[in-house]
Amino acid sequence: MLKALKNIGPGLIVTSAFIGPGTVTLCILSGIEYGYSLLWCIIFSIIATCYLQEISSRIGIISRKGLSEILVDIENNIIRKIAIAFIFLSLFIGNSAYESGNISGTSMGLETFIGVSTISLFNLDLNLNPIIIGIILILIVGNGNYKVFEKFLIFLVSMMSLTFIFLAIISKPNINDLFNGLIPSVNNNNFIYVIGLIGTTVVPYNLFLHSYVSKNKWKRKEDHKKSIFDTVISITIGGIISLSIIITSASMQSLINPIEIKNAVDLGNQLTPILGSFSKYFISIGLFCAGITSSLTAPIATSYALSGIFKYKPKWEDPSFKKVSYLIIIIGVIFSSLSYKPIIIIKFAQFINGMFLPLIAGFLIWSINKKKIMGAYTNSKTYNLFGIFILIISLTFLRKRDLFLG
Numbered sequence: 001m002l003k004a005l006k007n008i009g010p011g012l013i014v015t016s017a018f019i020g021p022g023t024v025t026l027c028i029l030s031g032i033e034y035g036y037s038l039l040w041c042i043i044f045s046i047i048a049t050c051y052l053q054e055i056s057s058r059i060g061i062i063s064r065k066g067l068s069e070i071l072v073d074i075e076n077n078i079i080r081k082i083a084i085a086f087i088f089l090s091l092f093i094g095n096s097a098y099e100s101g102n103i104s105g106t107s108m109g110l111e112t113f114i115g116v117s118t119i120s121l122f123n124l125d126l127n128l129n130p131i132i133i134g135i136i137l138i139l140i141v142g143n144g145n146y147k148v149f150e151k152f153l154i155f156l157v158s159m160m161s162l163t164f165i166f167l168a169i170i171s172k173p174n175i176n177d178l179f180n181g182l183i184p185s186v187n188n189n190n191f192i193y194v195i196g197l198i199g200t201t202v203v204p205y206n207l208f209l210h211s212y213v214s215k216n217k218w219k220r221k222e223d224h225k226k227s228i229f230d231t232v233i234s235i236t237i238g239g240i241i242s243l244s245i246i247i248t249s250a251s252m253q254s255l256i257n258p259i260e261i262k263n264a265v266d267l268g269n270q271l272t273p274i275l276g277s278f279s280k281y282f283i284s285i286g287l288f289c290a291g292i293t294s295s296l297t298a299p300i301a302t303s304y305a306l307s308g309i310f311k312y313k314p315k316w317e318d319p320s321f322k323k324v325s326y327l328i329i330i331i332g333v334i335f336s337s338l339s340y341k342p343i344i345i346i347k348f349a350q351f352i353n354g355m356f357l358p359l360i361a362g363f364l365i366w367s368i369n370k371k372k373i374m375g376a377y378t379n380s381k382t383y384n385l386f387g388i389f390i391l392i393i394s395l396t397f398l399r400k401r402d403l404f405l406g
Helices: 010-018 021-034 039-063 067-071 077-114 128-143 146-170 175-180 191-199 204-217 221-251 264-270 272-310 319-337 343-368 381-398
Strands: 118-121 124-127
Touching (some): 010 039, 021 077, 021 191, 021 221, 039 067, 039 191, 039 221, 067 077, 077 128, 077 204, 077 272, 124 128, 128 146, 128 272, 128 319, 146 272, 204 272, 272 319, 343 381
């Protein structure tokens, strides 16, 4: 078993990417508004994510190429240019906007421990916490490598898991209501939350990220079996974290004033009667871990994805790789330190991602069935049918995911 656990890595990086401050906040609000009734959304999204991420990982291991490298090799000139435009809009512009939210969420978790400090510069009040976080991120990217990055994220995801699972257990959930929440139920009132919960888990840039980090970790074609284990275990851990957050807030419905809950820290303050004065610290640790992991993976994923377009090496040692990551981090720090929420940019990015996801999912299924790319490692017919089923359902929900911050 211990030997198998050594294969955990790339999948947990994906998990650390989709469990961000936006996901934490959305899970809290869905639990407060609808109790346990939306737990099924997490189950579905985890199944869909496992399917798509397994394909992405297998493509990376077998073809020895990242997803963007395969995209830019498309022979049709028009389709190739459209694909490149979507990658740039979705990943560079989109992830720059998301990074602001990620750093803001990390800063919110940090504020519980060190408070808020501001400085005035050119008649602007700057929050120092995002700047501190940005410096930490740049130091990690600048001085780290893939192995350090992987181990650091594994540690943070472990911390996040223990925190939220502990909160779920201590909240004493109603078991009958919990199991009833696993039965799919959609109506006009909860539809927006259904879209959001699925949309914050199935993330387009993770498909690019996973193909690169998998080929970096595993060098032999036979290793794709290790990747399957890594993907299923890691994504399931992410699902357990999301489920735990919903369960915690749902269990506290009778004790919480929904009007006063706008973020994770607010929930921590309201849980004081149950968890005591340390409640806000538990929530803040989880929020900080969620924020810092997403703040790291968004710029790194962008660097990997754009390497195929701009023809630099998809390796940490390459100066261009680091420069792209630095740029994403700096943009995020600027917006978050000014306490400016680039809602228009974020909604635009979500709209692009909503359009891009079915295209990239379709491209994944097409690529995995090309013998020229995959050789003997193509999909079976049954596996393809399962993918088409997931794609159709995802399209139904994700076409309006521009309402949410992932």
